Amino acid sequence: MTTQRPALSKAEMEIARIVWDLQKATVREVLDALPEGRDIDYKTVQTFLRRLEAKGYLSSKRNGRSLVYTAKVRPNQVIHETVKDFVGRLFDGEALPLVEHLIREQGLESQDIDQLRTMLNDLEGQQSAVK
Amino acid sequence: MTTQRPALSKAEMEIARIVWDLQKATVREVLDALPEGRDIDYKTVQTFLRRLEAKGYLSSKRNGRSLVYTAKVRPNQVIHETVKDFVGRLFDGEALPLVEHLIREQGLESQDIDQLRTMLNDLEGQQSAVK
DNA sequence: CTTTAAGACTTACGACTGTATGCCATAAAA
């Protein structure tokens, strides 16, 4: 099922991730949670949160004079869709080449590799059970 | 070294990938190489190629009355940068979580898993040699 | 030769993005 919310832009994604992280947050809380050096105005954050709600990703609820935003779509779902779109556009929809790229070109440490191997073992167990 | 070409948009990436694939191509050749059902005008393709050149990703050379476009930046480099940016924005710059996500949530087949395992083995050999 | 088709080069145009300002209400501070 290809749910059709309008896609998130980069900056919108940045803000959404902060809300997900805080679970619920006001404009000010998001503003305060921005990383050092990311200097944007209160009003700008406000705009992004409003747009995120308009696009269907967040919902808001009044608390006193402030709006408290929370996720409306599960973060994992959004991540999933976003990754899928990315893989589609850059790797013809094939996950494997991207995984290979990540493993060999973006820094994976030995311990990461061990962890991956473990995951692969588990996964294969499950798969053969299903097959 | 953070090379600063302006980032590629989705549609630009789509066109760039076709040029990379063909190695060199005119507007018409790119147009013809578009997948079934991707209906955009000759002029639109022309615009994208021009923008890609303006952004420094392609260069063009006249051949008769046509322009032939070729990669100016190595495709792998662009892919690398794009993936890096993506990982940065969605996974705080950590490749491992994305790899995990890909392995367990986007369809990897058993044979893919075997292949991955092999790759991991090879890679670990290299790494411990360096460490 | 005149007409047509294919290209390049220039310009357009509405939607979306990133970033904010303006105005109004109200709670807190003085």
Place this chain on the structure above:
DNA sequence: TTTTATGGCATACAGTCGTAAGTCTTAAAG
């Protein structure tokens, strides 16, 4: 109670994106 800070809601505004139409030139077709 007057001033100030904090918040919401509406509006702005230049830049980029996706998509293309207009104009000029030239090679090919008649």
